[in-house]
Amino acid sequence: MLRAGVKRVLAYKPNSNTYKALSKCYSTERNIAAKSSSKIVSSNPQLLFPCLDKLEKKNEQLSCSTPSSNNENINTLETGPEPSYSFVQTGFKIFHSKQPIHLDHGGVLPEYEIAYETWGQLNSKRDNLILIHTGLSASSHAKSQPNNTKNGWWEGFIGPGKYLDTNKYFIVCTNVLGGCYGSTGPSSKDPADGKPYATRFPIITVNDMVRAQRELIKNCFNVSKVWATVGASMGGMQSLAYAWEFPDEVEKVVSISGCSRSHPYSIALRHCQRQVLMSDPNWNRGFYYGKVPPHVGMKLAREIATVTYRSGPEWEYRFGRNRADSSRPPALCPDFLVETYLDHAGEKFCLEYDANSLLYVSKAMDLFDLGEQNRARAAHTRASTTTRSETVPPIPYEEKSNSDTLSAEESLNDLRRGMSRIAHKDILVVGVESDILFPVWQQREIADVLKDANKGGDIRYFELGNDVSNYGHDTFLLSLDHIGVPIKDFLEGNSGVKS
Template sequence: MTEFIPIGTRFFELPSPFPMKRGGALHGARAAYETWGTLNAERDNAVLIVTGLSPDAHAAMNTGNPEPGWWEAMLGPGKAIDTDRWFAICVNSLGSCKGSTGPASINPATGQLYRLDFPELSVEDGADAAFSVVHGLGIERLACIIGNSMGGMTALAYLLRHPGSARSHINISGSARALPFSIAIRSLQREAIRLDPNWNNGQYDDQTYPEAGMRMARKLGVITYRSALEWDGRFGRVRLDSDRRDDDDPFGLEFEVESYLEGHARRFVRRFDPNCYLYLSRSMDWFDLAEYGGDVMTGLAQIRVDKALSIGVQTDILFPLQQQQQVAEGLRAGGAEVEFLPLPSPQGHDAFLVDIERFGPAVSGFLADL
């Protein structure tokens, strides 16, 4: 499968061998990243952004790539993450197909794609890769690490495994462990991919791509990324016009919401590698800070930052609000000055991408006080 790497993305060669938490090691691996702003002489104005499952390192336009990024409204001169003040870094997740080494990359030992020969991937591996990038840029301590969704997990792992590596933390719709509902949804997504005959135990190519499985997996994901309130307000029970229906399919698309999901899925499926999806999805299910001390609160309390902001959304069903409250309480138990901010956004888990009117002031206000 083709890797989808934005123009202007840079690459950091990870230490070789690069040990993986659950066993094995990578050789000749790399992490993709992009930067914005200027690192000051003291090297103390760096902000690291770690992402959810699917985003690349191109969070916003920059000198290397003038195309808008996935967090364009939040990152840039005068924006919430103000690059006139901050030197921002965004690292693509290890295991992705967006430039960092993953199952869709070439295994130097064989000259072929890793596919399922890629070592078992954990959130902690992504955290260690991001840490290597930051230190490779000559930054000893971040001003702040910001993690969204899966990135919230990655940020917590980063802080726990690398003590003293950041002064502050913003956790956005993240969590310290996967809950059963989230595990169940991701399990179904992975099953949809694996049951597609074209998946072929990971041995597919561009001509025999498991499109049906990826479409179903993406639809399941999108349903959980938004809230029932959002679906109702946006689509209601509006039916498709007759010219947009397939009369030859007795169970074809009939409602606008079905058409939206179909279009969203089709735009995604050929832009993400299925094996990478499987590995990253499972890494979230495995993540559990209870491994570090016997329970989640003990794990969180081992993290040392000066200040933290934990933001959640009241309509989020994938990473529900009590998980961000738990992060706040656990970091506070570790001695941090912590604010927990529950937002009433109707957009559910995806609110941090679209509800900039709420998220922007929260993030900018926190950073302004650093």
């Protein structure tokens, strides 16, 4: 997205020390562009673009950095008042599977690793394990622990006497397959040639993720049945998927701000993020390792995502129409306070997470569907040994042109059949009214299809109204007390939950 000339060595002023020091990587294109209009007569002054200057400077700095010095850039990024959901990861353990995992859409990982962290103690009966699942971009570091004392993304939620009580439960959290915080993903080396998979990484699904997690649970902890599987957002998908894949190996399921199948609006929002990222020339079709990463595309993708994570009313109260500096004239670069907030959120994330992981994990979310047809097709594909031809549909846009498209009603019936597989389980579904990424009707849908199946499971639905939380999709990270009470009651078997 920046001018691509940043790697070119261009002439520099021999007398300028500043230029000299940075000359190796400085492009003069920016200066040329500025000069092109500075000398000519103009009815109004040329607008300035400090936001682009900043991105170009960053690009130049990254061009000069060796891979090892990139970490310094990460640490010197601006920080702000937002709760950080992802971390430069350390202190996790690794489960290494020498067995291959065959994937829902025909791919294979000949071997793989899953990063994980734990809190609390596994009891002697091995029946107190709670597996918590992360959202898209989070690591296994849900809470501080001796090997990584930084606060985790659910720091206040987990601990002795807390909503996930480490006095009672043994808590395990993994980095998902496809991620970049220790588990095998696109940035990992393909054992076939020792080079990063990049976009040779196979398409994965949420169900693939939980099947990898289950190998960890069995092999590292020798646990045959987990007490609960708990997660929010994509973690809410994983919670349901784990029960779906292994209904006899889960006692209770908690799915927060998730869904039982991704809906087109959520797919559309993730589509925009992927397309923006893939359009960054530095993305280079996924082969950017050892080069300048697509930090601009990542920043923009994160800005779009951030819009979907919160709610309008929160920003109304928090930012209103206030500008970052109302004494200055308006600008096309970030100007209103809400813009500088988004800019900051994007900037903070753009080097923290691997771009290819974002693409693959985001795609896995789109593909999530516990309907009968989708899961049957996946099982069939995994079982077959057919070599996959990984191409995309070249056909032009045509509405409902396929013979096997489903109407809304057919699709819902398909979901009912698929979900009946877990309708005998105890399942708590939590929804947040102010969530626009996973609107509450999607959580209601989970609860409704489970209840309608009438198979004896304790199906509970708990909704946080706009009067309780206006944090939107991020509520599970911010309104711990509001989501914690019904979850603790459900997990610990108390009655009287308002549902």
